[in-house]
Amino acid sequence: MENIKWAIRRLRVYWHLILLSLLGSVLEATGTAGVSLLIKSLVDEVFLLREGEQIVKIVISLMGLVFLSQLGNFTVRLFSSLYTELEMKKLRAEAFGRLMRADYSAFMGISAGEFASRVISDMNLYRNLIGSYAIKLIREPITVLFLFGVLLYRDWVLTLSLLILLPLLAFAVRYFGTKRGKHIKKAQEGYANITDRLFSSFLGFDSIRSFKAQSMFESLFQKLNSLLFRSSFKSELYFAMNSVFNYTFGYFVVAMVILYGGYRIVEGSLTPGDFISYITALVFLQNPLMEAQKGVMEVRSSLPVIQRIREVLNLKEEEEGSLPLRSLRQGIRVEGLKVKLGNVELLKDINLSIHKGEKIGIMGDTGSGKSTFLRVLAGFVPYEGSVKVDELELKHISKEELRELFLFLSQDSFVFPGTVRENLLIAEDRDEAELWEALRLAGCDFVEDLDQQVSPKSLSGGERQRLALARLFLRSPEVLLLDEVTSALDAKKEEEVLNNLFERFKDKTMVLVAHRFSNILRCDKVFVFKEGRVVFQGEPKTAIEFFLQSP
Template sequence: MANSSSWADLADAIDDDLADGPVKVDRKRVLRIFVPYRWWLVLLVGLIAVTSVVGIGTPFVIQAIVDDALANRALGLLVALVGALIGIAAVTAAIQVVETLIASRVGQAVMHDLRVRVYSHLQKLSLRFFTASRTGEVQSRISNDIGGVQSLVTHSATQLTSSAATVAVSAVAMFVLDWKLALFSFLALPFSIWINRRIGNLRLQVAMRQQERLADMSSLVQESLSVSGIVLSKTTGQSRSLVERFTRTSRDVARLEVRSHTAGQWEYSLVDVLIAAMPALTYLLGGILMGTGSSVTTGTLVAMIALQAALIGPLEALLLLGVEYRSSMALFARIFDYLDREVDIVEAKDPVVVAPDQVRGEIRLKGVTFRYADDLPPVLREIDLEIPAGSRVGIVGATGSGKSTLGYLLARLYDVDSGSVTIDGVDIRDLSFASLAGMLGVVTQEPYLLHASVAENLRFAKEDASDAELVAAAKIAQIHDMVAALPEGYGTVVGERGYRFSGGEKQRLTLARTLLRDPPILLLDEATSALDTRTERAITEALDTMRADRTIITIAHRLSTVRHADQIIVFDHGQIVEQGTHDDLLARNNRYAELLGADRR
């Protein structure tokens, strides 16, 4: 059990958040989520109104049973009134089934739309967003936050409408029966509403902290229980430390959960006592009124108590739903935060569409400058570079020289801060996304494979690829023989991120996946770093024979990879310091020669 000081610290943290004021959410924006289903909602509200009106007839039937049927011993009337009670119950039950079906379908449709909107928007964001965000945080927004509002969307909205309709109709019926008893019945309502708002605002802030800690926990699980995370923890002896860290985070989540459900319980208990006392006090007031010659009858008093009983449940539900609504606003705030993230890489309004077979592959960079953040120094400075169509170009340089950043810009994972990048004279910012993806194939140093079969991983690049095409691409990547020798061949599941394969095998699989599209421009970013020299040379020869006019850009740390390139570009501190063939650069005995010497040591 947690000690009292920990609970006090958590309470203080929540109080500090409250000092910042309530979470601001545009309620109209929340309501707009339901607009596509407005006619279904209109039907639902209509059905709820019918059940409320039909259900409210029960107290009046009871009044007639007491004052007319029983008092006058009218058996026929009694049978008819009892039949009316049963009929009301049957009609109400049937309509409520339809209400549940409509509410569930509409609610799940809204949840589906919200999940797809968030996921689609995240797909549009640039690499800059994902490098600054934790994977677990992103997953938490989609699963925990959107899942957290599911109850509000699928059930609470319907319950809110139903309870509000019941309260409204019950209130009218109570005033019709006797206005004095009706006013007396609502004495506790203003106090209840005040308590409800106070507790709702508190739980709103608790919900925000709760979701933040859930995101922390999701991130920790994602990072530490992935294959890479397990390898890191076991090889560094940090398993115990990670368990302790997870324990602290989980304890915070548990405390916040308790805080969320217990905040204001003493105040609620007082409201419950007042509401529970109302029927007894109504009997007392009714007796007094009947003793003074009032028009209140026994049937009226019994009907009033029945209306109060019918009112208490929906009224308490309304108060609790008000609290749940405010808590859900915290979740909507986090969801809208992602939806409001600016898409910094956008497609041109009238993009240039180029078919891959029309691409020559000439690339030019003019005055390209780029930095990852405004407060960081430029990674590339005033880069001018021309890569002829069909040429083999090597990009080399020390770690941090900017060579991989050049690859990100070519693939438009980032946009340049100044200058331009063109392919066949067209600025890549003017190309359609599909055209750029079709003309440029990228293979990175860190191969990413799906938890699927080898064939499914390859077809991720080209869904309609035939088995023959898979084999052809795998042969070029020098991986076919290994895959074919597996018991299940191309049906073998590679495991998450491909950890059932070696580093070199994964690189060859990702290369085969890219080659399956046969792009006219191929960008290899340390894509053969895990391969031996012999395999690397075989792949290079296979690429040359596959498509002679393909432009191949190889970003390499191992200089033997680019030895036979048509030209080698040497980067140093974000600038091009040398350019030429291997022999030319070696003869100059400058920066390239230094890198080559370091590579041989």
């Protein structure tokens, strides 16, 4: 019920468009009901009494009612499409905005494929829900109501006796809707898994081919594909079963009415015109009644998707601190630092100090907590314990001001499809001379033009890293947090770039995660991480010896 309330609250802003759709439904229903009423005059006055002068009047009236019905149909489609597309535009913007403002921890453990599925596949189903399924619950019941009025007018006893069949329809809605809803939810989860598999396979295409693992990945994909097939098939199966029930039930009712009406015409208590008018209204009633029933079933079965979309829109936002931080005067002191992901401790009781202007090296095996530690200092990851920046607790510092002074750069170099200029300008708005200088310092000799198009696939790993490093030279941070940012560069190019980096930021504080000992030897002090703890801190040469000797 809460999901329905959520959707209604969102759609209230479009009340004027929904009202116009409702007006269109009234026009459509009026035209349809009018046609069924007009049938009596056509049969009794033209076909039986043969009053020729009535033919033109009835035909003109018939065309007028058809035009009115189709005008209403167009109005419904126009304004329902308008509010649907406006809502989807707004919803997509909200989802992307939430992504941009979400707390980093909200994505720890969530794959890109899962998030993409929720934004694309789930929202497409939501679009159908508000633009197709829900509109059936607006237009079809109005048509049913008008035609039901015609049936009551023609024969109220027979019409009221048909109402005893409504509980059977209600049972069908509940049964088929619940069954289909369960499998739609499984299908959406299946689409998320398929999307994730496609993402990862695309990114790992080279490795899959190199290890001749195509068959393995095809097998893994087939398992997911089979699960999705079963869920999707069962969803459509219950939809088809509901449709078969609806139409079989509808024609059974029509058959019973024909039997009843036939006896009454034979005994003279009912004119052929009245009967044909009644049966026409009943036939006209069947489609909107079944569509309304399907609309209820489709809405019921699609409600789980709303919950998944709400989870995206309710992603925890990054907590904005309030304490100002204009510059780094003293340094950073870490005491009792802990970081958890679920029940797993990524960092355990970290205690260390970093003084202003120091060049800090961080070593450790893969998974020892190095990258997590840098993300804590960058203000991305929530933590327990204390991280003081000039005696100010990190979590309470304004994120805007923190990131003006602290700059984090990952080894997973972010390059998006666009021009070199666009990729650089996410760092700082600078003129062309400064952009070219940053490219030179980062060793980006592959760039020929600032308007050159680049993408993650068009650049090598080393080129992506150098382009990402060029952004760094456009900024003047107090603290640089660098997570193996030259790992994909060859030794000569790395030496060149690091020389420029250490020269450009010689007075700045730098925390450098690296595996290459040549990088570590450039630092003033080194911390060695192991299984989420700092197990050694000291001079570079001693730290390297400790690292090599440790089990």
